[in-house]
Amino acid sequence: MDWLFEQTATLSKIFFYLVQTIHLTILITIVSYVIALALGLTFGVARIWPNKLVRVVAATYVNTLRGIPLLVLIFFIYFGLGKIIDLERFWAGVIAVGICYGAYLAEVFRAGILAIEHGQHEAALSLGMTRWQTLRHVILPQSVRIVVPPAANEFIACLKDSSLVSIIGLRELTRAGREYASDTFLDFQTWLVVGLLYLIMTLTLTRFVHYLEKKVAVAGYGAQKNAG
């Protein structure tokens, strides 16, 4: 009984200590993801733009960034580019995660745009809309509904991958956990709590995504997507 009590006390102590560092994990995730969204939307649209040069540039970005491990990218930006320009750890970290997830999101957006029936483009163009107006007012608002679930998946993956920036000394959850474990030798308990904290965040997000999916749905729209 004493053992159980002791362990519980230790775990909760670690929990309340480490929970103080999740704000940095959350901040890194959100800033990275905002960068990723901006890049993803831009390059996702660029991949299907009529101009071939634009398409080639976008495809190169996506294929290059998808093909490099995020960890290598973090090292390259922090240590490599760090030799040339003065980059804070935080910005090096979020830029690395941001451009990596930007490539993933570009594919998500591209698929979301291509999923919209071609007739929607034609209807908008026949009303005199420009390609940009068509995208802005007709295609993207419909793509959002398709893109929400996979984009939310990427957000959850992004949250987990934010742990990689611990390697360049950003004291987010994983880094704090590593320091705590090596100070106290309580490796088992510490990593258990770190895992639990990530799980709490991802499960909360999953709940939120379900709510979001319901919110962006339009009455009767899902049932008759093609007959509109």
Place this chain on the structure above:
Amino acid sequence: MLVETRDLVCRFGDIIAVDGVSIAVDKGEVVVIIGPSGSGKSTLLRCLNALEEIHSGEITIDGIKIDKHHHHIHEVRLEVGMVFQHFHLFPHLTVLENVNLAQIVVRKRSFAKATETSRELLSKVGLADKIDVYPAQLSGGQKQRVAIARALAMNPKVMLFDEATSALDPEMVGEVLAVMKELAHSGMTMLVVTHEISFAREVADRVLFLDNGKLVESGSPEELLVNPRHPRLREFLSRVL
């Protein structure tokens, strides 16, 4: 001439969909285009709105020329309204928003002005009570009437109808044809691709018969539908009538 094509050729790879068609349509004329499927009638219509690329020849609409480099397509599309077989309403917008959108975005009308125009047109097509409904909640015939109102809201000089009733249940064909007839009587210039021979007979000023991408015969409905000269047209009519 409001709409004119000269030696228009449109091809998809090796397939020649429209093969040297020259037509001229006057203001206020209602021209019905008939022909077997694959005869190029829809492609011809889509060329007039620059939805298909022109291989050679030229199109002039209200004095604006479309060539194969697709210059001026934007100006042309402003003058040309189009109604599609599958409606293509914007499913994420209400009926009113569907009709409003291009007026606000393209014609730069104020929301109030656009809404006024939309309401007027929607009540003309008999859908005043459906203004705040989403397309998915409408029947096919209702959707197509919204699509007609949406195109008319841009004040086009020409209206193109690409098999506007082909995707409808039989009992809904009448309500859409009625709207089209009213529009024809109001003096709108119309090019109508249809299988509804009775519509051609009643409303058309002129009927064009296309076969294999070529304009085979053209003339008044009496000439073409009652006394067809060309054997291909006779064969076609014997099958559809």
